[in-house]
Each structure stands twice: as C-alpha cells, then as structure tokens.
Amino acid sequence: MSTIVIVLALLLTCAIAFYGYRAYRRRSIPASIKRLPLLQPLPRKLSPSEREAIEHYFQLNKHLQYSSPLASPPSPFSDSLALTPQSENIYAVTHAITRYGLATDAPHKWRYFLDSTEVHLPPLWEQYIAEDNHVELIKTAGIPLVISLNGHSLLDYMSAAPSTAGPPPVVPNSSMREQETEQVELLNIRKETPEEYALNRPTGIYEAALLSVALLLLFVSLLAPVLTVPWLIAVAGALIGWGGWRLFRRPSEGARRDVHCLRGTPKRWGLFGESDQNRISAISLGIIDLSYPPHWLPFIGHDMGKKTDVDIYVNRQVVRQGRYLSLHDEMRHFPVQRFGKNLVLLCGSALVLCLLLVYVPLSLPLTLSTAWLKGAQDIQAVDVNMLAGAQLRIGDTLRAQGSGMCYVNTAMAPDARDPFIPFDCSSIYWNNAEPLPLPESDTVDKAVALLNSVNAQLHPELNNDPKINPGLATAIQKSGMILLDDFADIVLKTQDLCHDDSACTRLKTALINLANAKDWPSLVKRARSGALKGVNVLLRPVSAETLQNLVATATSSFFTSETREATNALNSPSPGGFLIQSDEGKLLVDHPLPVSSLYDYTGLAQWNELQRLSAMLLHTPFRAQGVITSLSVDANGTRHISLHSEPDAITVWRYLGTSVLLFLVIIIAAANAVLLVRRLGKNRHRAQDIQRYYESCFNPNLPTVSLKSLS
Structure with a gap:
C-alpha cells in the first residue's frame, strides 16, 4: 500500500510540475511575440x-x-x-x-x-x-x-x-467599407467594469481541478512515508494558494479590456458584415459593423436611426447601447451562474471523503484532536485515591502504577488463543478492596479423590499395601493381571461424585459389570453395607486401561464445568474502583506469557493452571501509560478508562491533519452542493428573467418588473 501511495504521489507531483511549467511559459511570453491568429x-x-x-x-x-x-x-x-x-x-x-x-x-x-x-x-x-x-x-x-x-x-x-x-483609386471588388457621411464621435475610452469582465472570465474549472488535486495530495500525505510528507504538503499548499488566488482574485487594471464609448446613429443595412456572416441583418455605427449579444436582437430596433451612445470592445462586440441594454446591469442583477467549478469541487471533495472513510481510521484522530484543542493535562497516580481525586478528561495523559486484578473474561471460547484465558491482562481492576480468594471446589476435590483411588489401585507399589500378601501380589504381577484390592472405595467415590443418575453412565455400567451386580443402587448399597469389604477384583490389562479411561473421561467434564464456574465467580470484583484497559490490547503487566493456553490443558491440569494463574494475576503489579480515549461508568460504579499509547510528534500531526482534512472536505462538499443546486436553479431562469426585464423597460404599458424579484 505504501509503495502505491509513493508512486501515486510522484506521478501527481510530476504532472503538476509539468502543467505548471507550461502555464508559466504561456504567461511569460510577451504580447508582441505571441502567435498571431x-x-x-x-x-x-x-x-x-x-x-x-x-x-x-x-x-x-x-x-x-x-x-x-x-x-x-x-x-x-x-x-x-x-x-x-x-x-x-x-x-x-x-x-x-x-x-x-x-x-x-x-x-x-x-x-x-x-x-x-x-x-x-x-x-x-x-x-x-x-x-x-x-x-x-x-x-x-x-x-x-x-x-x-x-x-x-x-x-x-x-x-x-x-x-x-x-489618393488610391477605389477598387470595385475590394473587401473594404468606404467611409460614410455619417460621422461617429469617440467620447472616451474606459476599462471594462468588473461585471463586464466577469461575463467573459474563465469558468474556474481549471482552478477547481487544482484545488481537488491539492486535497488528494493532502490525503496521500496521511498515508505516505514520513520523508515524502513535507514535499506533498508543500505542493498541495502551493496548489491551494495558486488555485485559490486565481479563483477569487479581482481583475487587475491590465487584465480588463478597453471599451470605446461612441456616439452615433446605428443603421440596419440589410447586408452581411464582412467579418460576421451569421447575422440575419448587419447593423453598423458609421462604418463599424456592430456585433450584439443574441438575446438583444429583439430590442436593438428601438435605437435604429436615433442618436445613441454605444460602448464596444475593439472587436466590435457591443457592451452597452442606449438607456437599457447593458451587459453590466445584466451581470449585476442577473449574474451568470457558473456551476462547473462547484461540480468539480463537489466531486473532488466527495472522492477524498470516501478515501478517508475507507483507508483512514477516524474515531481516534477526531477524539484526540478535539480533546487537545480543549487542553490536555498529564496525570500520575500510584494509588487508587490519587486517581479518584483527579479530574479525568478524554485526551489527558495518564500514568498509573500499582497492584490490581487482571480482567476476567467469562466468554471463554474453546478455540481461544489468549495465553491468559480466562484473564485478560490488557485490562486491570484497581481498587482498595481485598483481593479475591483462589478458586476452590468440593466437586473438584471429589473428582481428584476418585482419580487418586483408581490410580493407586491400578498402579500399586510393591510391598506397600499391608492388606495383600506380598507373595500373592508378586504372583498376580507375574501373571499379568491387575488387582483392585478396594473395589468398594471406587464405587463409593464414584457415587459421591456422580450422585446424579444421568452422570457417569458408562463408568457406572462398567463397575456394575465388574461386581456382577443387578443395578447401580444395589451395588452402592452393598458397598455401604460392607458386603464388598475384602472383595478383590482381578482385571486384565486391557480392562484396566478401559476403566482408567472411563474414570478420566467422567472426571474431565467436572473439571471443565468447575473451571468455568470458578471463572464466573472470579469475575465479580468489588464495586467502585477503576477498570483501566488498553484499547490496543497491550498487556499492562510484566509477567512472562505462558507458552500454552489454558485450553491446551485437560482435566485436572486445566484446574491446576487456573489456580496457578489466579495466584499470580488476582493481585499483580501493573503499569499503565497512555492517552485517555474513553471514559464511562458501569452499573457497579466502576469507572472504565481506555488508554491509547502516547503518539509521537509525527503521529500527533497526522491525527491533527486527518481531523482538519476531514472537516475541510465536509465543508467544501456541503458548500458546493448547496451552491450547485442554487446556481442550477437560477441559471435555468436567467434568460427568461433578462427578457422580461428588457420587455418591461421598452414597453412602458407593461407592469414594471422588480429587479429584486427577478434576481
């Protein structure tokens, strides 16, 4: 992405430099050496x-x-x-x-x-x-x-x-107009008014395109490497300055053309003029063929054959005639609505706005920029009371250090990869309450007792059990059989753990078959009455392995459920205090990350890992530092503080630039959308308004038309 941005920036810079040089060359050529038409x-x-x-x-x-x-x-x-x-x-x-x-x-x-x-x-x-x-x-x-x-x-x-x-003789086929007897008086020569200049000035599309390119360069500077940012901003600033000056400048004295104010009698010759073959009839002032705006043709007949003041350009284009016909008045009361530049600026700013929404995260720059404009402070806290007494605001820099509890995430997913599950040490509870006790569970103790009993009987140590004759134990071991010397203990501990009839169904069935009992209740009754005392059960190695797997499977479900319940119990911190969290997911503790996730363990190992993590993370030292991006209070009165890493100087300027550019393109898009709609509406009625105005001027019998109502 960065490579594409650099290439795009270089191409835009080269194109701007090329066209700027061409424009400079065109402007620097003196009038005497410009190419003749x-x-x-x-x-x-x-x-x-x-x-x-x-x-x-x-x-x-x-x-x-x-x-x-x-x-x-x-x-x-x-x-x-x-x-x-x-x-x-x-x-x-x-x-x-x-x-x-x-x-x-x-x-x-x-x-x-x-x-x-x-x-x-x-x-x-x-x-x-x-x-x-x-x-x-x-x-x-x-x-x-x-x-x-x-x-x-x-x-x-x-x-x-x-x-x-x-004097030269007159040539009949000469393409010249002879001087007429009617003389034309030159009153004076003036410069065209700003309104007359605005009628023929450029539409501003070129300048609007330059401003749009400048906005695009400013967007590219937000994503470009640091070394190219000053160049992009400098080029964009030059384009904005040049385009804005050309778009809003007032015409200079030299830029405005000369207007010759004449007095004479306009006459209609009924012939085509030499240099204007598109007129229905030629109108001349003395020997000067006049060129009128097309919408004046219905009204110029009022001044035919009368002594009239006529203002014209050097190219014979009439600017003003008589009392009413005037391009100056038209532009003042019915300005030309040039909407091309507004359309270009609207499209350009909308494009940059879409690029900002797609490629640049805006929430953090806007939040921090607004906070910095209001004024930010630096807050340090080494205990909860200091933090509680501080006036926290978004945009402030917080440095907190103490001992707290890592946030407990109860939504534990089996495929989670967080090494601290169920603890999330990117968030820390910090308060003055006593730390929570380590997780405890009677069910886990019963499951551990069952596992220990089965393992001790399936894997006995020689000469360690006084109830069995050492010679008999040696003979049983040599035969490859496995002896369960306390079968009643296994039955009773299974009943103690799996007291629900629907639990441990397969394990209960296996024990019923080994004891050759009628059903589980009768087997439990016999075990409690002592009828199974002294009963030894011999198992083949395959049967022993099957029994061990059944016990492990039955106890595993209890370990998982108890781990979840203990986790839910841990997620009940005392009311009040603070929950400090990193919105980037950075750890706020210095403990080394475990190699394995909690769910990489099974059975008893999972419970033991939870206890180990609880002993380490229920009351652990932490260090939090960053800019406050969010403040809130939950139902328990705990204040939530979100922190973001302190940005460097370049990032700060990028955040400010992003916010400024966002507001700039929104303002430009909104303003030009409004102007575009208004100018399209006015431009649709401009010709009719001018015609109605001139009709009311040349026909006194008609009601007077108000210029204010027409404009």
Missing part, C-alpha cells in the same frame, strides 16, 4: 533583401504617426513598427481585409484588420485589396506589418514615395 504554424525566414526593403520603408515613413481610435493613444510610428528578434519569421495567410475609419484629425485615419487583428498596410497598396487576399506579415514591436499583398512586395515599394502619392 489565423497564421500558419510553420513560417519562413526573412531574407536579407526583404530586411533591407523593410528598413528602407521605415526610413521613408518616419514622419507618419500611428494611432488607432479603437486602441491606444497615438504613438510614434518608429516605436510601433520597430523590428524585434521575432521579426525574422514571415507568416503567410489568405484572408479578407477589412478597413475601418472614425472621425479623427489624424492624417491616416484608415485602419486595416484581418478578422480582429489590426495590421499595418502600406498606403499605396490599398488599391490591390481584393475579396480574398494572400498576405505575408512579420511581427513588430507594435502591430504586424504587411510586407506582401497579392504578389506586391516591399521590394517593389523601395522606389515609391508614399508621402507624395495621391
């Missing part, structure tokens, strides 16, 4: 003769001034058309050339455009403009310079003097 990607190089012709053209036209009514204030021609290192490339394009002009006192009031890109055309070449023009251009410090037009090159221009040339 419509140009071929593979330019040819400028020849020395062409460079000489261009420089000669500059010398001939030093006196010209370049100014654009739709761009910036006048600037010297030499500064605008100076050669740069990027002028070595010549770009070729075939496209229509459009000519624009406004009322101005500048000597050269005509401006030429390839689509929305303004170019400088030598004055004498205007007569060569056709509908489709083969143009070659180079980049300069200002606007691109046309060095070739429809086969005419600046190499041929060297012998001409543009200052003495007369």
Whole structure:
C-alpha cells in the first residue's frame, strides 16, 4: 500500500510540475511575440533583401504617426513598427481585409484588420485589396506589418514615395467599407467594469481541478512515508494558494479590456458584415459593423436611426447601447451562474471523503484532536485515591502504577488463543478492596479423590499395601493381571461424585459389570453395607486401561464445568474502583506469557493452571501509560478508562491533519452542493428573467418588473 501511495504521489507531483511549467511559459511570453491568429504554424525566414526593403520603408515613413481610435493613444510610428528578434519569421495567410475609419484629425485615419487583428498596410497598396487576399506579415514591436499583398512586395515599394502619392483609386471588388457621411464621435475610452469582465472570465474549472488535486495530495500525505510528507504538503499548499488566488482574485487594471464609448446613429443595412456572416441583418455605427449579444436582437430596433451612445470592445462586440441594454446591469442583477467549478469541487471533495472513510481510521484522530484543542493535562497516580481525586478528561495523559486484578473474561471460547484465558491482562481492576480468594471446589476435590483411588489401585507399589500378601501380589504381577484390592472405595467415590443418575453412565455400567451386580443402587448399597469389604477384583490389562479411561473421561467434564464456574465467580470484583484497559490490547503487566493456553490443558491440569494463574494475576503489579480515549461508568460504579499509547510528534500531526482534512472536505462538499443546486436553479431562469426585464423597460404599458424579484 505504501509503495502505491509513493508512486501515486510522484506521478501527481510530476504532472503538476509539468502543467505548471507550461502555464508559466504561456504567461511569460510577451504580447508582441505571441502567435498571431489565423497564421500558419510553420513560417519562413526573412531574407536579407526583404530586411533591407523593410528598413528602407521605415526610413521613408518616419514622419507618419500611428494611432488607432479603437486602441491606444497615438504613438510614434518608429516605436510601433520597430523590428524585434521575432521579426525574422514571415507568416503567410489568405484572408479578407477589412478597413475601418472614425472621425479623427489624424492624417491616416484608415485602419486595416484581418478578422480582429489590426495590421499595418502600406498606403499605396490599398488599391490591390481584393475579396480574398494572400498576405505575408512579420511581427513588430507594435502591430504586424504587411510586407506582401497579392504578389506586391516591399521590394517593389523601395522606389515609391508614399508621402507624395495621391489618393488610391477605389477598387470595385475590394473587401473594404468606404467611409460614410455619417460621422461617429469617440467620447472616451474606459476599462471594462468588473461585471463586464466577469461575463467573459474563465469558468474556474481549471482552478477547481487544482484545488481537488491539492486535497488528494493532502490525503496521500496521511498515508505516505514520513520523508515524502513535507514535499506533498508543500505542493498541495502551493496548489491551494495558486488555485485559490486565481479563483477569487479581482481583475487587475491590465487584465480588463478597453471599451470605446461612441456616439452615433446605428443603421440596419440589410447586408452581411464582412467579418460576421451569421447575422440575419448587419447593423453598423458609421462604418463599424456592430456585433450584439443574441438575446438583444429583439430590442436593438428601438435605437435604429436615433442618436445613441454605444460602448464596444475593439472587436466590435457591443457592451452597452442606449438607456437599457447593458451587459453590466445584466451581470449585476442577473449574474451568470457558473456551476462547473462547484461540480468539480463537489466531486473532488466527495472522492477524498470516501478515501478517508475507507483507508483512514477516524474515531481516534477526531477524539484526540478535539480533546487537545480543549487542553490536555498529564496525570500520575500510584494509588487508587490519587486517581479518584483527579479530574479525568478524554485526551489527558495518564500514568498509573500499582497492584490490581487482571480482567476476567467469562466468554471463554474453546478455540481461544489468549495465553491468559480466562484473564485478560490488557485490562486491570484497581481498587482498595481485598483481593479475591483462589478458586476452590468440593466437586473438584471429589473428582481428584476418585482419580487418586483408581490410580493407586491400578498402579500399586510393591510391598506397600499391608492388606495383600506380598507373595500373592508378586504372583498376580507375574501373571499379568491387575488387582483392585478396594473395589468398594471406587464405587463409593464414584457415587459421591456422580450422585446424579444421568452422570457417569458408562463408568457406572462398567463397575456394575465388574461386581456382577443387578443395578447401580444395589451395588452402592452393598458397598455401604460392607458386603464388598475384602472383595478383590482381578482385571486384565486391557480392562484396566478401559476403566482408567472411563474414570478420566467422567472426571474431565467436572473439571471443565468447575473451571468455568470458578471463572464466573472470579469475575465479580468489588464495586467502585477503576477498570483501566488498553484499547490496543497491550498487556499492562510484566509477567512472562505462558507458552500454552489454558485450553491446551485437560482435566485436572486445566484446574491446576487456573489456580496457578489466579495466584499470580488476582493481585499483580501493573503499569499503565497512555492517552485517555474513553471514559464511562458501569452499573457497579466502576469507572472504565481506555488508554491509547502516547503518539509521537509525527503521529500527533497526522491525527491533527486527518481531523482538519476531514472537516475541510465536509465543508467544501456541503458548500458546493448547496451552491450547485442554487446556481442550477437560477441559471435555468436567467434568460427568461433578462427578457422580461428588457420587455418591461421598452414597453412602458407593461407592469414594471422588480429587479429584486427577478434576481
């Protein structure tokens, strides 16, 4: 898992670095050397003769001034058309050339455009403009310079003097609009408002994707090796800073485009404009073809043929017209509801939330983080009274040392592998009560007495029994037979242990057969009356082994049941006190672990092991140290304290980071879910609300529409 996390982190880091470098390169390229629109990607190089012709053209036209009514204030021609290192490339394009002009006192009031890109055309070449023009251009410090037009090159221009040339003749098939008699007044040039800028700004999906990647990197840092954590956090922080700044920044003065405020009479020509072939009818302001937002088309007829103020971008896109039509007012009262970034952030935060729930345990980090924020203390206790007087809170560090009783687990499973079963020394009862006594049982004593009696008779020691003649005992041993010299004792001790009629059925049947008795009650009666005194029973070795196995099997069930009952009796500590437990299952005692589990023993050995463990663990020294993760009180008044090992500095920061990241993704997911629903609802009605607003403005007979109610 750690290897996968490292590989994923490295891949994400490389991808972010690559795309960040590309974005930086794109932003760092000056405007003068950016690739021009419509140009071929593979330019040819400028020849020395062409460079000489261009420089000669500059010398001939030093006196010209370049100014654009739709761009910036006048600037010297030499500064605008100076050669740069990027002028070595010549770009070729075939496209229509459009000519624009406004009322101005500048000597050269005509401006030429390839689509929305303004170019400088030598004055004498205007007569060569056709509908489709083969143009070659180079980049300069200002606007691109046309060095070739429809086969005419600046190499041929060297012998001409543009200052003495007369006005060029009008070419019928030229793709230019002649200046009209109706003049257009330029009122001023302003920057677009923040609302107008917001209408065309990016949707924020790219920045939202960066923030989602940053959240994913923060999640990976919770599972990654320690050495990679600072790098992952640094990259995630940089992405959050950059993406957040791009998402919420206000537009700078340089980022906002120029808006030209004009005054003139819009007219509908009924013709297609040169650069916009998708309009039903062309509307012009003087010689400027206007481009309107589609939803304005039903209302622009109100200003046709009237003196009107019109605000436009350089690309002729209308921003405001007349008294009511205004993109600024639309954005202020009916903002564009861009929900793409909310959808991306919602999906990204939901993904990180699911990964946290699946791969990271959250209960402990949340518990400890909350406690640490409230303030934690260090508590030490060497007796119960000190611990009882302390104000315990979750998140405090507890160090307790004393003597207590290991917790007794009554749910003993036969397949359990805990060496301390039934004792669980990861939990300790600590109180001032007297320790519980060792387990005792009369039934176990009776079972031990029966086992000892049978074993003593089946495996006697020679010359040790005064009731048997030594010579007879030697003869019996040589014959291979086994003598039961006190058969009545076996019967009576069996009855004492198995007084229930349903117990020890097989053992009772075997003893009945050996005594040749009618039934068990009659055999017991004979044994109690002394009728079996002096009766000796001879057994073959196989029969003796069978009898021994029957006795062992019968007593084993009593040992098991008595062990369980004794365990239940041990699980009755005195009321009050404390139950200190490790939530990680760590032992709180220093005793060496037994090699075998309690259930690895059978019969009497199991009972003996229980007594040995009880003598060791009912009152044993312990040492508990850790952070309190849980506090509770049971019905007996015993306070339960759960401890977790004290985390190191790295673990503490992981816990805090997990909690912060969890709350962060929950807040981001919830906020973007709400915004997504709201913006989808508003966006569904935005077009209708704008139409109703404009209808109420242009039709006074209709009831006035409240902007507040529409928004």
